[in-house]
Amino acid sequence: MVAGMSHEVAVLPVPGGNDHNLPLAGRTGQTPFDYPDAVRMAKDYPDIVKRGLQMKKAGNAIVSFLGGREVHPINVRVGGFYRVPAKQEFNQLAEKLKWGRDAALETVQWTAQLAFPEFEQDYEFVALQHPGEYPFNEGRLVSNVGLDIAVREYEDHFVEEHVPYSNALHSIHKGRGAYFVGPLARYNLNFDRLSPLSQEAARNAGLGQQCRNPFKSIIVRSVEIVYAFDEALRIIEEYEKPEQPAVEIHPRAATGYACTEVPRGILYHRYRIDDEGLILDAKIIPPTSQNQKIIENDLYRYVEQAIDLPEDVLTWQCEQAIRNYDPCISCATHFLKLHIERE
Amino acid sequence: MVIGIGNEYRSDDGVGLRVLRALKQKALAGTVLIECTNEGIDLPETWKAASVIVIDAVSSGAQPGTICRLDALAQPIPAELSFQSTHSFGITEMIELARILGQLPARLIVYAIEGKDFSMGTALSTEVESSVQQVVAQVTSEIQGGHQYRSTAANGPSSGMSACSTT
DSSP states (O other), X not given: OHHHHHXXXXXXXXXXXXXXXXXXXXXXXXXXXXXXXXXXXXXXXXXXXXXXXXXXXXXXXXXXXXXXXXXXXSSEETTEESOOOOGGGGHHHHHHHHHHHHHHHHHHHHHHTSOOOOOOOOOOBEEEEBTTBSSSSOSEEEETTSOEEOGGGHHHHEEEEOOTTOSSOEEEETXXXXXXXXXXXXXXXXXXXXXXXXXXXXXHTTOOSOOOOGGGXXXXXXXXXXXXXXXXXXXXXXXXXXXXXXXOOOOOSEEEEEEEEETXXXXXXXXXXXXXXXXXXXXXXXXXXXXXXXXHHHHHHHHHHHTTSOHHHHHHHHHHHHHTTOOSSOOOSOOOOOOOOOO | OEEEEOOTTBGGGGHHHHHHHHHHTTOOTTOOEEEEOSSOTTHHXXXXXXXXXXXXXXXXXXXXXXXXXXXXXXXXXXXXXXXXXXXSOOHXXXXXXXXXXXXXXXXXXXXXXXXXXXXXXXXXXXXXXXXXXHHHHHHHHHXXXXXXXXXXXXXXXXXXXXXXXXX
C-alpha cells in the first residue's frame, strides 16, 4: 500500500490556489495554497517539497525491493512472487520507512494548519470494508447509505452511462446517481480500522471520525500515508519468510471479480479467463471514472456559492475543487478553461 | 552519465530507452548508462556532480522526429517542451525542482525528441525511429569529443542556447 500511497505524496506539495475568503491568504506573505505548483512552491518551502519527494521515494523503495523494479515490477506473478526476501534483508528498507512514518506525521500537522473553504455536500461514500484491516484489496463494498454487497455484485448496482456533453462515461449507482470514492470514503467508512498512530494523527489534526469537506482530502491523504508506513513496518516486523514464494495456481475457465482500493478510490476489475488462464475479456473501472459525476456536482455547487469571485480566482478554485479528487489528468497547472455566461 | 528516460509500452515514449540501449552497444569508456522508467525522482541523487546527458520524448507540437538539444544549466526547460505524464511529474518538473533545490548536476544536456504517437504499444513511429540513429551519433560524438560539440540547427530558435533539428 505504501507503494500506492507514494503516488499520493507527489500530489501533496502541489496545492491549489488563492482564495480571498481564506484568512491566511488575507495576510501578507504567501501560503502554500497560493502557489500554482510544487516547483514554484519549492522556492519558499523547499523543505516541505523535499520531504514530499523523499516520502515518495520511500514508497518507491518498497516496489523496487519487492517487485524488482519501480515501474512494471518483474518479480510479481499470479499467486505471489518469484523470489521473496529473508527477514534481515528488510532492515535497510525498514529504516527508510521509519523515516517516512515520521515525515508523514509532520505532513499531517502541516496540512492541518492550512485554511480550507467551507464546503460539504450530502455524499454517498463508497469504499471497501474488511473486518480485519483498513481496506486495501479485500472485503465487501459498502456505503454510508446502506450499500453492503459482495464485489462480484458491483455491476448489478453500478453502471456507466453516456452524457451528451462529454466523451467520458459517468459511473452511477443505479437508483441513487452520483457517488464518491477515495480517501474520504475510506476514512469515513473505516476510521476504526486505522492504526492507533494514524487515528491519533487524525485527531491531532482536528479531524473527527467523519470528514465531508473534499478540500480537506489533503489532510485525510496524509493520515492514510501515516497508516501506510505504519502498516508496512508492522508487516515487516511480523514477517516470516514463507516456504514458497507463491501459491500454486491451477487455472480453469471462469470469471474472476475483484475490487482494490487504490490511492484515488475503488478500482473494480473483472476478468474472464479460459482453462489455460488466458484472459478472454476484461473490465476495469478506475476510481477517477467513478468520481467523474461527483466532480461535476462539486463544481456546480461550489460555483453557486463562489460565483461573485473574480474570474481568475474562481478558475483557480475550480481547479482546486477538481484536484481534491487527484484525478488522473496531466499535472498541467492551468488545465481549466472557465467560461461564464451572465444574464 | 547518460540517462535514457521513457516508457517502452507507450510507443514513442520509449525512444529515450531505445537510444540508451543503442549506446550500450557502443561500449563507451568511462560513461555510465542508465535507463529511467519513472519520473526521475531519484535522479538528483544519481547525478550528483556528474556531467549528464538526458534523453527523453516530448510532445510540443513540433514535427515528429525533431531533435532539440538544450543546456539545462544555461536556461530553464521551455514550457512548451512538455514531458508530462498523466500520473505524476514529468522530467521537466524534476529538472526545475532540482534547480530550485540546488540539486542539478555539474553539467546537464537534454536531448528532447518530438514524439508522434504515445498510445499503448512498443513500436516507435517512423519519424521517431529515424531520429534514433542521429541522436545516438550526436551523443556519442559529444561524449567522445569532450564538451566541444555543438549541433547546427536547421531551424532552431534564435536564443542560441538550444538547438533543434529535424531529420
